[in-house]
Amino acid sequence: MDILVIGSGGREHAILVGLRKSPRVGRLYALPGNGGMAGLATLVPIGVKELDRIVQFAKLVKVAFVVVGPDDPLVLGLVDMLEAEGIACFGPNRRAAIIEGSKIFSKGLMKRHGIPSAAYEAFSEVGQALSYAETCPLPAVVKADGLALGKGVVIATTREALVGAIRSMMVDRVFGTSGESIVIEEFLSGIEVSVLSFTDGKTLVPMLSSMDHKRAFDGDLGPNTGGMGVIAPNPYYSQEMEGLCMQTIFLPTLRAMQEEGRPFKGCLYFGLMLTSGGPKVIEYNCRFGDPELQAILPLLDSDLLSTMLAVSQGRLADIDVTFSQGASCCVVLASGGYPASYETGKAVTIGELGQGVTCLHAGTRLVPGGLVTNGGRVLNLVATADTLAEAVAKAYGAVGSVSFAGMHYRKDIGKLALEA
Structure with a gap:
């Protein structure tokens, strides 16, 4: 079965690695892909928002299945x-896809259906x-209504910061049309949990829980990013909590x-906050x-392609989705200055890890020199x-084998989880 994966980041590289394990996979295409995906798939130089060209290519090479990674083409209707x-x-x-494409829609959905949120x-x-x-009470959370690459959220602790966030989104248009409308939420305290789930619209199967680290710097300081690292599973997310979330949220x-x-x-995707008043939804993706x-994905024991096909065909209830009992840690190596300019x-060197x-590529390209x-x-x-302790140690132990000018990474991925 020939498959086209849409996207160019670490997520799509992970999907390609997962799909390649399936005996049913034939040719793999990555659109547009990145420098690290070239060994797994044929790279296709088409942008993820060039929907007509994507459809034309998929028809031309007669792919049997398309996996859409990023939010933009989903919200646009690919x-x-x-x-x-x-x-x-x-x-x-x-x-x-509007459940992520519009914060105003998702907040209204939760309000209409009694789903706990801020x-x-x-x-x-x-x-x-x-x-x-x-x-309004402080701190307050300001969110751009539309898509903003995971950066359209500001936690304002002062009136000045709150006004600045409103003006930057609605007047200065730092997020373009995505900030024409905004949501201002109450600030929730607690432990954050990310729960991704497979669903065919009738059946929902949660994946392992995880803990993302959104802030740019150690100690959860600095601006929000698309994510600087993750551990899985999240030790604060118990079986009892999963059952409660299934009944009240999922x-x-x-x-x-x-x-x-x-x-x-x-x-x-359910972004949750485990508050003193119970679990609440921070965001949907x-x-x-x-x-x-x-x-x-490295902890998924069952076949990724079979699961994706079951979702597409509306028969998720007929298959088993299983994960291993281990743990994992992902440390993001970012360009100096990220998430700003x-x-x-910059030349990238990767040695023995x-x-x-595993090294998954998020923002690389191949040039004649490498x-x-x-x-x-x-x-x-x-x-x-x-x-988890072993996974964290192994991930950080590999950092010294990678180098590029200005390389920046957080040194405390997993610290909070290990304290559990």
Whole structure:
């Protein structure tokens, strides 16, 4: 079976590695892919938002299945266009992908269906948002309504910071049209948990829990990023908590989308906060988390392609999805300056990483002289082991085998989890 994977990051590299394990996989294509994927797939130089060209290519090479990694093409309706041509896909259609494409929609969905989340107000007029900012409780969380590469969230601890966040999104348009409307939420305290799930719209199968590290610097300081590292499973997420989340959040969300005529098929991502008042939803994503998936997939024992096909065909209840009992740690190696401005084109050197460590490429490209940096998050070092402590040690032990000018990474990935 020939398969096209859409995307160019560490998430898509992890998907290719996972798919390659299946005996049913034939040719693999990565669109546009990156420098590290060239050994696994044929790279296709088409952008992920060039939907017409993607469909034309998929028809030309007669792929049997398409896996859509990033949020943009999902929200724009790529799955709808491919399925209209008879090409099966893993990923939600446009109507379902709005659960990530619009924060205002997702907050309204939770409010309408009694799914626990932070209290909020939504604004499409800057004056009203600024008036609300004068008296709302602090800290407050400001979120761009649309997609913003995982960076459209500001936690404001002062009135000045709150006003600045509102103005930067709604007036300065730092996130373009994604910030035309915003949500201002109450700040939730607790332990964050990411739970990715396979779902065919009727059945939902959670994957292993994980703990992302969003802030740029050690100690959870600095601006939000797309994610600086992950551990899995999350030790704060017990079996009892999973059962509670299934009954109060996961299944109610699935039913809510069905009832509103937006059945969700693909990976439904739950960003949760375990608060003193119980688990609450911070955010939904309509696709695999990045870098969460990089830490989770190496622990998947069952066949990834078979699971994706079952989701696409609406028969997820008929298969078993199993994970190993070990642990994993993913450390992101980023360009200096990320998530703000950074330089690319820096030569990348990768040496021997050690047993149980994999290097997944997130922002690299191949040039005549070898690999160079081509993004903010450049590489993901992923280690698996019997215990979390061993996985963390192995991932950080491999860092010294990688180098590029300005390389930046957090030194405390897994620290909070190990304290559990």
